[in-house]
Amino acid sequence: MKNEKNEIKIKTKGVTAVICAEREKLDGLGEDCYSYSFDSTDVGYIAVFDGCGGMGARKYPKANNKTGARIASRAAACITDEFYGEKLFRFDGSDCRNLQSRMKEAFQRIKSAVDSDGAAMMGGDLFKSLPTTAAIAVIKNNDNSRMVCEYLWAGDSRGYFLDADGLCQVTKDDLKTDEDAFSNLRSDGRMSNVIHADGDFRINSETLILDKPIIIITSTDGAFDYFSSPMEFEHILLSTLLEADSAEKWEIRLSEAISPVTGDDFAICAALFGFTSYGDCKKYYKERFEYLTKKYMNRITEDTTEKELLSLWGSYKLSYYRR
């Protein structure tokens, strides 16, 4: 599912803007998608979903020959949006379990509907029916200076916040091996948990109280997984933010900047809170951008060795994992 911009009404006070950048590598065949909503209550959400192309490569004739991966990401987005629409996010520690049950039930129903006799039989742990990752940030924004943000996720899509101290990854990738954001760029760790229709899976959660102003971000791996280091992902977020003169232009610039780097579909959502205007937001992040550029980006060139990159990451990760 993809929410069209003109259908979205952002009524919640304190939300400066929401941007969603995405790209389908092949038109009509993309496996990533986003959804978001901010209604007139204090609660809103942004979310991204990445149908897992390898595990979910099977095509379903009953669903216009779409892959399981594409069906799954869109189904997860619809279910999340319904869950939000029914005002079921309660911030009491039960959201992950309730959303998980809802997804499990719905995915099994969808599988029954699209499965057909005569389809290729596939199995093994590299195959799943309707597999998708999810990264959802549900925000309760009922205070002038602070807000509650509940991150819900499965797989390797990520939830972040970005403030004056830089980008912070809140979610922890579900991987079979122990990797951090830097090592996983090299090792491509196998996922240990994704939403799917064959049995058990888990939706993780982490709730933080965050000070405004701030940007909350959810992203699929297509947006961050094709750089040589996590610093470069923050740099592309900030450089495009500062180049643009409105949230709409930031969305376009971000999409244009990530597209040539990534080899994958991607979806990224960002919600800006506590800024009086886009110009105010730019002013707020200018110093951080200069620091990031001077301390890290100016030292990352074509000739930077792995050892040097690792050393820079060693310093950067202290703030990247500061939650």
Added chain:
Amino acid sequence: MGSNYKMKYNVDIVFVIDATGSMGDLIDIVKKNALNLHKDIETMMGQKGKIIQELRIKVITFRDYLADGENAMLKTDFFNLPEDTEVFNETINSITAFGGGDDPEDGLEALAYAIRSKWNTEGLKKRQLIVVWSDAPAHELGFGKSAENYPKKMAKDFNELTQWWGDKDNMGYMDYNSKRLILFTPDLPWWNEIRNSWDNVIHYMSEAGKGLEEVNYKQIIDAIAYSI
């Protein structure tokens, strides 16, 4: 650096091919496409924004130690593609489907050889793929050990072969994050046991004894590309 940074992969693939009598059609597909294999994999990878830095392919054909004697197991070294395309093509085109004895074949011994290949361990990103094609169940390991040419250092049973494959706590002979096993085989022993108990496996289940007639070249290339 960001915009110039592309994922460069060192990819090793071992084709493990049942070369018994019923497998002629599948072998013909591989023969027909051997010359284009490098280009086709590279194109698929390019569409995913992944660049192949080095592609090496090795071929193992298997039959039945007791029934086929010295033709039971034939192995090549890795071919570097595209440099070795001509000799790779000649090798593939020399494979002929014959023999086999009883229904099951010695596929597990072939898989054991594949697992112990000299994998490329260089490079930041690598993939180690084994692709098995067979329309028959596999004999238990050691079924053919009374044959003169049965290998001396073979895994003694399925448990040992499982250790050779490894898991996240026990590395085995292949890199845990890089390895993938793609099975185009029937839902029969021991292929189904592998599917149910090994990590990093995808099993395209085929009908027994039909020479994998339902498998086509695009499916093979897709399966490889999705696994890299």
